[in-house]
Amino acid sequence: MRVRELHRWDLTPREAMRVQERLRARLVTRPLRGAVRCVAGGDIACCNRTGRLFAAVVVLRLPELETLEEVRVARGVAYPYIPGLLSFREAPALLEAFARLRCAPDAVLVDGQGQAHPRGVGIAAHLGLLLDTPTVGCAKSRLCGEHDEPGPEAGDSAPLFLGGHCVGAVLRTRRGVRPLYVSPGHLCDIASSVRLVLDCGGGYRSPEPVRRAHALVTRMRIEAGARDHSPPVARRS
Numbered sequence: 001m002r003v004r005e006l007h008r009w010d011l012t013p014r015e016a017m018r019v020q021e022r023l024r025a026r027l028v029t030r031p032l033r034g035a036v037r038c039v040a041g042g043d044i045a046c047c048n049r050t051g052r053l054f055a056a057v058v059v060l061r062l063p064e065l066e067t068l069e070e071v072r073v074a075r076g077v078a079y080p081y082i083p084g085l086l087s088f089r090e091a092p093a094l095l096e097a098f099a100r101l102r103c104a105p106d107a108v109l110v111d112g113q114g115q116a117h118p119r120g121v122g123i124a125a126h127l128g129l130l131l132d133t134p135t136v137g138c139a140k141s142r143l144c145g146e147h148d149e150p151g152p153e154a155g156d157s158a159p160l161f162l163g164g165h166c167v168g169a170v171l172r173t174r175r176g177v178r179p180l181y182v183s184p185g186h187l188c189d190i191a192s193s194v195r196l197v198l199d200c201g202g203g204y205r206s207p208e209p210v211r212r213a214h215a216l217v218t219r220m221r222i223e224a225g226a227r228d229h230s231p232p233v234a235r236r237s
Contacts, residue, residue, distance in 0.1 A: 001101040004130050009079070009092055016088050017119060023129055024120040029184055032107065032134055032192035037062055039200055040105035041209025042097070042127070044090045045217035051077045052224070055093035056216035059105050060209045065202055067212065071097040072220055084143070086112060087123035091130070094123075098131060107134040107188070107196060111210050113143050114193070116160055116168040116183035128186025135185030136193040137168075138207060142181050150179050155198060157182075169194050177205045 007019050038059055045054045055073040060066060073096045079089040094110075113122025114137030124137030145162040147170045154175050160168040160183065168183030169190055184193045202208035 001098045001104050001131065003095050003099050004132060006130060009088065011088065013082055013085060016085050020119040020121040023126065026129055027115065027120065027125055028187050029189050030187065032188040032196065034106065036106040036196060038068060038103060038105045039196070039209050040108045041207065041213040042094045042108065043111045043210055043213035043217050044093060045221050046077065047221055053077055053090065053093045054217040054220040055097045056213045056220065057094065057097040057101065058209055058212040058216060059101065059103060062199060065208050069101060069103055070216060071100045072216065073097045074220060074224065084118055087126040091123055091126055094127065095130060105133065107136065109136050109138055109197065109200065109207050109210050110185070111138065111140070111214065113137045113139050113181070114168065114183035114185035116143060116145055116162065116181060118144050124185035134187040136188060136196055137183045137185055138197050138210060139181040157194060166190065171197060173197065173201055173205055174203065180205065
């Protein structure tokens with residue numbers, strides 16, 4: 001899969017924020033076009049003790065949720081943990097994994113924020129521009145914005161507002177579980193993002209492509225003997 005080069009990665013935090021502000025103008029928000037048959041899920045695990053990142057991309061066929069391809073990448077951490085700049089820490093490893101894919105997915109789901117971000121460019125939006133592919137952020141926690149509690153049933157949602165604008169949806173994917181924070185990244189809109197996350201549901205809280213990518217990076221950490229017993233760091237994309 002082709003990866004575009006839009007900027008350098010060796011940037012100071014202030015420079016990285018300026019890149020995000022510049023990239024925000026390049027994001028395209030529109031209904032998802034065409035049939036989506038192959039969806040990739042990406043996730044990252046970080047071992048704080050060893051300073052290693054484990055990235056995985058899993059491609060599934062819809063509606064069967066059949067795994068078509070898996071790619072793993074392990075590399076050292078090259079950027080500090082700074083809330084709001086998660087993509088500068090984690091995206092290079094994910095991009096390496098996407099570059100190794102033999103098949104190009106129709107859309108990408110990422111465990112992180114899309115446009116629900118202080119500067120409008122969370123890791124899902126950032127990856128969407130670099131991959132030139134529709135991307136959706138489906139985060140487990142809120143980075144910014146305000147919302148009401150969605151209803152209790154699977155598929156219930158509430159709008160997520162930031163600065164008076166709706167930037168995403170707080171989506172209940174399964175009864176009795178906490179909702180996900182879903183926001184468009186690039187080449188899709190809120191309604192398309194919600195629909196895609198629900199279409200990729202496998203009966204769990206996270207959509208199946210992301211859940212399988214998460215299981216894979218967790219296994220990678222264990223296989224590498226990199227069990228990290230320090231307190232986990234909340235990922236704020």
